[in-house]
Amino acid sequence: MTVDLELSPKTKRAAGERCCEPVVYPDVRREQAMRMATVARALADPVRVQLVDVLRRHAGKVCVCELVPLFDLSQPTVSHHLKVLREAGIVGSERQGLWAYYFVLPGVLGELAAWLQ
Amino acid sequence: MTVDLELSPKTKRAAGERCCEPVVYPDVRREQAMRMATVARALADPVRVQLVDVLRRHAGKVCVCELVPLFDLSQPTVSHHLKVLREAGIVGSERQGLWAYYFVLPGVLGELAAWLQ
DNA sequence: GCTCCAGATCGACCGTCATCTATATACAAG
């Protein structure tokens, strides 16, 4: 008996068929993709994820002097990670005298979350 | 007149006070932070964000031969990006003859989205 | 003025990553 098999790829191609529906990709998406990738890159390190986690859980401004001892890292390294998060727009900072306080700016993370859904 | 000013940092420290409430950080969060960072690292490149975007918008399996011409990149480079997404558990793949089809596995992205909220 | 301290920045080191070309693999067609 003859079965209604799918055409083999080469036969498809020979017949001008395609392996799947053509995918259109508007250039408008590129800049959004770059924004999402920038935010994701800022979250691409466990230390920064934990920093964001602490800042969000604390729901207020947290002093750097409290953040540094949470990790087995030097103070410059923690400062570097905070800078990466700040430059990505994920957190903001504020100085009061000698202390510096960091806090989460929910806008950017919200945009990434919205894209993920 | 005497104003009720905040104590200066040094005075606080001398008095045994702290610059902010101490932050407790349970170690349980570390492994979750590493998972989130791993997923974020997989999304830390605009090409991979666009790949996920296309696969999700298409809502089905998409052939690699359709994905490659969307970018100004060599076929091995696109294949590399797809491998990164696959190893992060973000997408799955399936071969049919010469063609390979990729599709989004929503679980991992959902976990990241849930953490972001 | 000088000293001390919290935090940021600098410069260097080293591992990881994105990209390419070249090659391998696996399958289909003749």
Place this chain on the structure above:
DNA sequence: CTTGTATATAGATGACGGTCGATCTGGAGC
């Protein structure tokens, strides 16, 4: 079995990123 085609892998290379020690900055207290 040989040829062609769609992906995957390997190896090389240049760029980027995390980390540190050393240093700079600027505010506080004397």
